[in-house]
Amino acid sequence: MRVVLQRVSRGCVVVDGQVVGAIDGGFVALVGVRHGDTEAEAGLLAKKTAHLRVFEDAEGKMNRSALEVGAGVLVVSQFTLYADTRRGRRPSFTDAARPEVAAPLVACYAERLRVEGVQRVENGLFGALMQVEIHNDGPVTIILDSDDLA
Numbered sequence: 001m002r003v004v005l006q007r008v009s010r011g012c013v014v015v016d017g018q019v020v021g022a023i024d025g026g027f028v029a030l031v032g033v034r035h036g037d038t039e040a041e042a043g044l045l046a047k048k049t050a051h052l053r054v055f056e057d058a059e060g061k062m063n064r065s066a067l068e069v070g071a072g073v074l075v076v077s078q079f080t081l082y083a084d085t086r087r088g089r090r091p092s093f094t095d096a097a098r099p100e101v102a103a104p105l106v107a108c109y110a111e112r113l114r115v116e117g118v119q120r121v122e123n124g125l126f127g128a129l130m131q132v133e134i135h136n137d138g139p140v141t142i143i144l145d146s147d148d149l150a
Contacts (some may be wrong), residue, residue: 001041001105004030007054007140011074012133013124019121021129026071028134031109032081033102034095040148046112049073053138062140067076072120075110076132077102094098094119099127 011028013021029049048069057063079102083091084147096102103126113121124130 001029001034001037001045001109001146002032003017003109004078005052005054005058005142006030006051006134007137007142008074008135009137010133010135013074013076014121014131014133015128016126019127020125021074021076023072023120023122025069025137026066026075026120028132029073029109030078030081031075031086031106032078033097033105034082035097035101037097037101037105037146039105039108042108043112044149045117046109048144050113050116051125051137052142052144053085054116054142054147064079067117069117072122073110073118074124075106076124076127076130077106081140098104103145133137 009025011023029094035117051065052066055063055064057068079096082096085091110121110123
């Protein structure tokens with residue numbers, strides 16, 4: 001499982017002209033699921049997301065977690081995180097899990113964020129054509145991969 005975290009001052013997901021999820025500050029979490037991923041990976045990445053210290057303290061240093069600053073997390077499914085671009089010019093997505101596997105794991109990641117204590121967890125709409133508005137703060141972008149955390 002892979003999560004790209006972007007620290008944001010604001011994030012929003014629009015589907016068919018309607019806002020389906022929005023936060024004012026925290027992370028937009030782009031979540032990719034591959035074959036073989038389980039709830040264990042979702043839980044591991046949710047815990048890392050909640051406790052990752054990339055928010056500024058009183059001295060301006062990245063020393064506080066989402067939990068400490070009361071940040072929200074906007075969770076957006078992103079199967080393209082498993083694009084294979086090694087051959088040709090058109091990416092292959094064969095490493096990405098099928099929707100019937102990926103959707104519950106993206107939902108599990110969001111639920112585990114709540115269990116970790118994140119007060120505001122919003123979601124995109126799995127499988128929909130989404131317009132994702134990201135106001136990257138910093139900019140700060142962190143890539144989490146369950147293979148690197150095991």
